[in-house]
Amino acid sequence: MLSIEASTIIFIIINLLVLFIALRLVLFKPVQRIIEQRQKEAESQFREAEEKLVEANDLKAQYEKSLKDAEDEQKKALAEARRSADEEYQKIIDNAKKEATKVKQEATAKAEEEKEKILKGAEQEIADMVVDAARKIMADRKGSEVDGALYNKFLEKAGDE
């Protein structure tokens, strides 16, 4: 029981060392290697995911920027269109105004002409009527020679007036 045997001590020490080496070879090392490998893989996956996230964020920013650019472009185009439309409108209005003025002027001119014509016609008519009336009166009293002289005299008078 309490006997100490040198051979047992030495054997146990050797056994312990052998057991340690064996367990290290078949148990600790392989399992630790696998766990490390898994950890490495997980880390690399994590890193990859982070990279992807950054990439996605970049893409998002880019997309947002292009969207904003497009919006700006659209606004600009709209403003341009509105401006040109305004210009066109102004032009049309101006044209119409000019046209109206021209038409008005022409109409005025025509009316004036008509008036002139009518006045001249009326003058002629009045002259004829006067001549007629004078001839009727003269025919009753004197000869046809007197008639002609009188008529010319009247005409002269009327022309002076």
Added chain:
Amino acid sequence: MGGISKELMEELNCETVFSFTVAGIKVNVSEAVVVTWIIMAVLILVSAILTANLKVHNISKRQAVAELIVTKLTGMVENMIGPKGKKYVPYLTTVLLYIGLSNTIGLFGFKAPTKDLSVTIALAFMSIMLVEAAGIYERGIKGWLHKFIEPIPVVAPINLLEIVTRPLSLCMRLFGNVLGAFVIMELIKIVVPVILPAVFSCYFDIFDGLLQAYVFVFLTSLYISEAIE
């Protein structure tokens, strides 16, 4: 009573299983050594089976068990020794497995190797060698020697004495616990042969056996972490 004591002594004695002669010296191979071989064989075989064709993904249940055992045991030892003593963890885990299995192998009808004083002496000797070697390795010979006059030179004799008392206490604690547990169990078996031994066996063989393995490794790692800090 005479019969009982004789029986007990017979159970306690570690017999020589066989002996051979090398270069004129008779070498005895005791029972403890043979049981140690059996323990070694079981440990190595089980580990080999558990760790056969390891994979990173889609692990088998076998591999899960192996990983669980390794990570739990090494994690436990690592907690005791601290991050600096990581390289001593595999040895300490081996010792933990060996002592744990030695203490509980009595349940399978073998004579526990730790009941032999020579075995615990060997274990304690290995521990103190590891402690001092770790101290020299981590701090250099000068640093290791300087450790003896810390915190003040007056305590140097006590520190020197610790080289002897530490392994002695390790060895005697383990041996005493296993022997005491064994003797009490035998006595209980003689007094009450049924039921009661099973209950006490749970405590003495399983709980105390594993606890002593833990204590042995815990103290060794404590000494190592003290030596390398």
